[in-house]
Amino acid sequence: MVRPELTAARTCALAIALPPIVVTAIATAMLLLAAAGDHPFWSESRVTLADAAAEGDHALVLRMIRQGHDPNRGTGRHTPIEYALERSDTRLVRLLLAHGVVLDDKSRRDLACRAARQGGGEIYALLRDGRPWTCEGPP
Amino acid sequence: MRELNVAGGRDERTRWRAAAHAYALLVAAGVAYCVARMPIQVSDCLGNLLQIQDVPLARVVADQMSARAYMRPLLWAQIKVVSDLSGGHYFAAFKTVHALQLFTLAVLFVRPLRIRTALDFAPLPLAMAVLVGLHTFSGTVREAFPINTFLTIVLCCVAAVNLSVSRPRAWIDAAAVLLLTFAVLTLESGVLVFVCLAAAWGVGFRGVSRTGIFACAAVIGVYLLARFAVLDVGAPGLTERPSGFGFEILEPSALAARFGDNPLPFYAYNVAASLLSLLFSEPRAGVFWAVRSAATGGTLPTWLVLNLVSSALATALIGWYVLVRAREVWHDGGSERDGLVAVAVAVVAANAAISFAYTKDVILSPAGVFYATAVYVAARELVIRTAALSNVPLRSAVAVLAVTGAMAWAVRDAAIHLNLRQWAFRERNQWAHVSEWLDEQGIRVTTPSQRALVAALQADALSRPVPAPARSRWIEWFDLN
Numbered sequence: 147m148v149r150p151e152l153t154a155a156r157t158c159a160l161a162i163a164l165p166p167i168v169v170t171a172i173a174t175a176m177l178l179l180a181a182a183g184d185h186p187f188w189s190e191s192r193v194t195l196a197d198a199a200a201e202g203d204h205a206l207v208l209r210m211i212r213q214g215h216d217p218n219r220g221t222g223r224h225t226p227i228e229y230a231l232e233r234s235d236t237r238l239v240r241l242l243l244a245h246g247v248v249l250d251d252k253s254r255r256d257l258a259c260r261a262a263r264q265g266g267g268e269i270y271a272l273l274r275d276g277r278p279w280t281c282e283g284p285p
Numbered sequence: 286m287r288e289l290n291v292a293g294g295r296d297e298r299t300r301w302r303a304a305a306h307a308y309a310l311l312v313a314a315g316v317a318y319c320v321a322r323m324p325i326q327v328s329d330c331l332g333n334l335l336q337i338q339d340v341p342l343a344r345v346v347a348d349q350m351s352a353r354a355y356m357r358p359l360l361w362a363q364i365k366v367v368s369d370l371s372g373g374h375y376f377a378a379f380k381t382v383h384a385l386q387l388f389t390l391a392v393l394f395v396r397p398l399r400i401r402t403a404l405d406f407a408p409l410p411l412a413m414a415v416l417v418g419l420h421t422f423s424g425t426v427r428e429a430f431p432i433n434t435f436l437t438i439v440l441c442c443v444a445a446v447n448l449s450v451s452r453p454r455a456w457i458d459a460a461a462v463l464l465l466t467f468a469v470l471t472l473e474s475g476v477l478v479f480v481c482l483a484a485a486w487g488v489g490f491r492g493v494s495r496t497g498i499f500a501c502a503a504v505i506g507v508y509l510l511a512r513f514a515v516l517d518v519g520a521p522g523l524t525e526r527p528s529g530f531g532f533e534i535l536e537p538s539a540l541a542a543r544f545g546d547n548p549l550p551f552y553a554y555n556v557a558a559s560l561l562s563l564l565f566s567e568p569r570a571g572v573f574w575a576v577r578s579a580a581t582g583g584t585l586p587t588w589l590v591l592n593l594v595s596s597a598l599a600t601a602l603i604g605w606y607v608l609v610r611a612r613e614v615w616h617d618g619g620s621e622r623d624g625l626v627a628v629a630v631a632v633v634a635a636n637a638a639i640s641f642a643y644t645k646d647v648i649l650s651p652a653g654v655f656y657a658t659a660v661y662v663a664a665r666e667l668v669i670r671t672a673a674l675s676n677v678p679l680r681s682a683v684a685v686l687a688v689t690g691a692m693a694w695a696v697r698d699a700a701i702h703l704n705l706r707q708w709a710f711r712e713r714n715q716w717a718h719v720s721e722w723l724d725e726q727g728i729r730v731t732t733p734s735q736r737a738l739v740a741a742l743q744a745d746a747l748s749r750p751v752p753a754p755a756r757s758r759w760i761e762w763f764d765l766n
Contacts, residue, residue, distance in 0.1 A: 154680055155672035159407035161688035162664055165695035166410035170308070173315035173702065180318065188322050188706065190750035201753040203710070204717035209747040237718055 199226035309391035319705035324746035412661035418697030424647025449485030458497030484631035529571025595693035606663035629655035700763035716746035
């Protein structure tokens with residue numbers, strides 16, 4: 147026969163202890179999985195440079211460019227610089243332009259004007275870079 | 286009740302003690318893993334490493350002794366020693382130090398709790414969740430300079446309590462003096478080590494003797510004399526950095542305009558804000574975000590509600606403990622665990638007081654650890670007293686509150702992993718723009734060893750796999766600040 151006060155103490159002890167123990171158990175399971183392979187919470191799943199740009203992952207973009215990936219090559223919808231523009235990510239645009247993105251004058255102007263429409267004055271200036279055109283008038 | 290409370294024998298006591306240490310080390314391992322996945326940061330770190338390249342250790346220390354506003358020679362000495370010993374493997378060396386700090390903290394946190402029985406063990410997971418989940422902790426693992434000196438001070442404070450609760454031995458006094466000297470020459474908040482030692486002695490712990498306490502007081506005296514009278518280092522002024530005040534962050538110029546003539550109200554605000562922050566997780570870094578949000582009719586994010594509820598429950602638990610034990614201690618004398626709570630109260634008060642010039646979550650990290658100790662002691666008492674309650678509805682209400690608090694703290698505990706992952710992504714991105722950052726800071730990389738350092742750290746950071754920030758509506762449950 148278990149005494150009521152012992153049951154109450156056990157219930158209270160379990161109420162206090164169980165939630166944090168569950169969190170620790172999950173963290174430990176992930177650590178064990180990491181020892182066997184990749185940590186599920188820390189795995190880097192992006193595979194293309196455009197995907198990395200879409201995620202705003204500047205470091206991976208730079209790493210992939212250094213590894214020889216083409217910064218002009220897009221996947222499906224957009225090129226890396228278009229993703230950067232979509233994110234209004236000035237630093238990523240600058241990074242891509244400094245590391246081999248080639249734009250013909252029309253594409254450059256289209257992108258710059260799109261940036262201007264989005265309110266991205268700095269990106270507009272980066273893309274225009276002193277060229278003699280504006281967003282008004284025919285292309 | 287006795288079944289839970291009384292250890293069967295030596296083997297059982299050893300088993301529970303081992304289980305407690307193993308649990309704490311597991312929690313530390315989870316955090317250390319995330320720390321080890323984070324690149325070394327650019328800001329507050331690369332500049333420090335560049336500064337000590339090609340400079341002998343003695344010069345690094347001497348330069349710090351003649352600095353203005355800050356006197357942290359051993360902080361720089363530690364960075365220099367680890368950097369030189371790394372043999373160019375900076376990431377491995379500094380991350381090893383950080384991980385070791387975490388494991389040491391786990392062991393030193395558990396030891397004074399004297400866990401011997403199942404009852405002693407039961408509140409430990411909650412205490413570890415409070416330790417890791419409290420907002421004052423994240424700054425000790427998210428950043429590094431590249432050694433996280435705030436964590437160093439936390440360790441020194443916890444080590445001081447470990448010395449105090451030990452059996453008196455001749456070497457302990459010497460160790461206490463050395464520990465205090467090391468702490469105050471590492472960071473200004475190292476004076477908290479003295480608060481730990483003096484408070485522990487005051488409540489009856491005699492690991493450090495009266496002579497040891499006097500010697501430590503002498504160390505503080507010499508430190509203050511050297512800092513303010515001999516070396517004229519002084520203290521940081523109002524205009525050093527932006528600071529939270531009320532519902533906003535004030536720039537140094539605004540601080541000077543508002544408090545330049547009389548900084549006392551600002552100092553009093555910082556002390557009060559620090560104390561409230563520790564006890565209720567609001568304000569944060571001096572800004573009352575939740576109050577502002579409520580006052581302007583905004584919706585509080587879930588993580589903020591969780592922070593407020595969990596901290597309010599934990600603080601209420603400690604308050605309840607102090608109330609019920611105060612009278613018993615007055616009549617019958619206190620136990621060792623009562624002493625730990627008294628030391629925690631002293632450290633919380635002192636930590637808030639030394640934050641008078643500037644309040645920031647991570648500065649309160651020593652008090653945060655002692656807050657977790659107090660939660661442990663109070664939760665243990667709650668389990669004991671709940672068993673003695675004959676009123677079933679009251680007993681049920683206590684259980685519901687206990688499980689609510691524990692669940693809220695478990696979410697805060699889990700948030701640290703997500704927080705570190707998000708931070709790692711942010712920090713790694715900084716390395717893609719390191720040249721721009723160096724230009725902005727006016728830092729010139731001139732020598733071959735400096736160039737090699739930047740190249741090695743950048744290559745290391747870029748090669749480190751870091752996932753993109755998670756996007757889910759569940760994210761708003763976690764405090765990522």
